[in-house]
Amino acid sequence: MVNRLKPYEILYESLKLTLDLTERIVTEDEQVALRSFMRNGVKVLERALRDADEGKPIIGYHFAMPGEIVQCFDAIPLCFEAVPYLMAALFPDGAEYYYDKIHSFGSPYHSCTSQKGIMGMYLDQIADFDLVVCPTAPCDNTIASYQFFSNHAKKPLLVADMPYYRTKEAYQYFADEIARQINEISKLINQEPNWDKFKTAVQNSSKAQEYLIEINEMRRNIPCPIESIVNPLITGATVIMAGTPEKTQFFKDVRDLMRKRIKNGEGRLGEERFRSIWPNISIFFDIGLYEWLDRVVGLSYLVDVFTYYYYEPIYSNNIDEILLGIAKQCMNYPMTHQAQSFIEIMIEDTLWAAKEFKADCAIMTGHLGCKQIASAIQLIRETLRDELDIPMLTLEVDIGDKRFTSIETIKYEIEEFAKTLL
Numbered sequence: 001m002v003n004r005l006k007p008y009e010i011l012y013e014s015l016k017l018t019l020d021l022t023e024r025i026v027t028e029d030e031q032v033a034l035r036s037f038m039r040n041g042v043k044v045l046e047r048a049l050r051d052a053d054e055g056k057p058i059i060g061y062h063f064a065m066p067g068e069i070v071q072c073f074d075a076i077p078l079c080f081e082a083v084p085y086l087m088a089a090l091f092p093d094g095a096e097y098y099y100d101k102i103h104s105f106g107s108p109y110h111s112c113t114s115q116k117g118i119m120g121m122y123l124d125q126i127a128d129f130d131l132v133v134c135p136t137a138p139c140d141n142t143i144a145s146y147q148f149f150s151n152h153a154k155k156p157l158l159v160a161d162m163p164y165y166r167t168k169e170a171y172q173y174f175a176d177e178i179a180r181q182i183n184e185i186s187k188l189i190n191q192e193p194n195w196d197k198f199k200t201a202v203q204n205s206s207k208a209q210e211y212l213i214e215i216n217e218m219r220r221n222i223p224c225p226i227e228s229i230v231n232p233l234i235t236g237a238t239v240i241m242a243g244t245p246e247k248t249q250f251f252k253d254v255r256d257l258m259r260k261r262i263k264n265g266e267g268r269l270g271e272e273r274f275r276s277i278w279p280n281i282s283i284f285f286d287i288g289l290y291e292w293l294d295r296v297v298g299l300s301y302l303v304d305v306f307t308y309y310y311y312e313p314i315y316s317n318n319i320d321e322i323l324l325g326i327a328k329q330c331m332n333y334p335m336t337h338q339a340q341s342f343i344e345i346m347i348e349d350t351l352w353a354a355k356e357f358k359a360d361c362a363i364m365t366g367h368l369g370c371k372q373i374a375s376a377i378q379l380i381r382e383t384l385r386d387e388l389d390i391p392m393l394t395l396e397v398d399i400g401d402k403r404f405t406s407i408e409t410i411k412y413e414i415e416e417f418a419k420t421l422l
């Protein structure tokens with residue numbers, strides 16, 4: 001029999017155990033952000049598992065689809081891309097077994113791994129869902145991979161068509177697409193949308209975003225008052241805690257820690273010798289990397305594509321305005337903003353972040369599966385060199401699979417790069 005939510009059960013048990021060990025052996029003022037992520041993540045997963053026991057429907061959703069829309073219903077949101085990357089952070093072999101499973105099934109090795117983990121878990125019968133929602137964004141990989149869920153898994157796949165342009169008409173068109181999706185979910189699971197629940201979810205995420213705006217303001221300080229590990233944690237919280245009070249609490253805890261450190265004239269642990277921005281996303285398969293960056297290399301990791309939101313919080317109480325706000329957020333969501341439309345947006349974002357955060361360098365993580373971002377790497381490198389005279393290191397990695405490029409190789413490349421910054 002298929003255990004429909006086994007991946008969440010695995011993550012829950014592992015996070016709970018890691019939290020328990022941390023509470024016992026690490027003092028309260030250490031690893032504050034990591035501890036808050038685990039405390040809040042455990043609550044989110046616990047609620048999902050309880051709801052699964054009660055037989056509530058499971059809605060699989062793409063990370064670029066605002067998870068708040070699932071909160072319209074009495075249903076369990078399952079973010080497909082978050083699961084394997086969280087596994088990669090928590091287990092030595094991450095979701096590699098499931099990547100191999102889907103590769104054996106025929107998924108090409110040269111596509112992005114973000115959906116492969118959950119596809120392998122579906123084949124292994126440890127994950128299942130009632131329906132799937134996704135946008136036609138941020139990339140061809142998404143569009144190609146999600147056909148697995150409709151064609152092979154035979155699940156209803158509700159796709160919101162995203163325009164390329166960011167105009168008033170385009171935002172309204174996409175808001176109508178989201179409204180259509182909500183309407184179709186309603187019919188498929190036989191539930192009316194609960195707009196009050198939806199509004200609360202949007203308020204929770206907007207409050208979390210207010211904290212993130214303040215976090216990012218404080219990250220401009222020299223030295224940076226927060227550890228580099230906060231980047232993968234913010235990415236995880238953004239996608240797996242969407243619309244929950246736990247997301248708000250996590251961002252508040254990070255904000256409070258940074259405020260306290262600034263008030264006391266403290267920086268993060270370890271000396272800050274260099275400051276870096278990461279134009280793409282964090283590496284998940286070895287989160288010890290971030291402590292190594294802080295303490296050994298003295299390299300602050302200030303911001304990346306997932307930890308600075310290029311959209312506004314939503315404050316309206318009117319459903320049409322909220323849907324329009326959600327459409328704007330979705331079209332400017334992390335990675336979608338940079339990769340779905342025209343590539344100069346990614347170049348401009350990187351240049352802007354490097355200037356704003358006073359970076360000495362950039363570190364780009366890239367995978368051969370991500371054709372659109374790969375196509376921008378040389379252009380970004382040249383722009384940073386010509387405009388700001390700062391270098392960029394490119395790490396060819398798979399953020400969830402250590403076999404692609406080992407952590408030893410990654411550390412060696414960063415160390416050699418850091419020597420050139422002296």
Ligand code: SF4
Pocket residue numbers: 112113114138139140141142335339369370371373
């Ligand atoms: S990394 Fe690239 S290929 Fe993968 S989901 Fe993001 S935009 Fe798509």
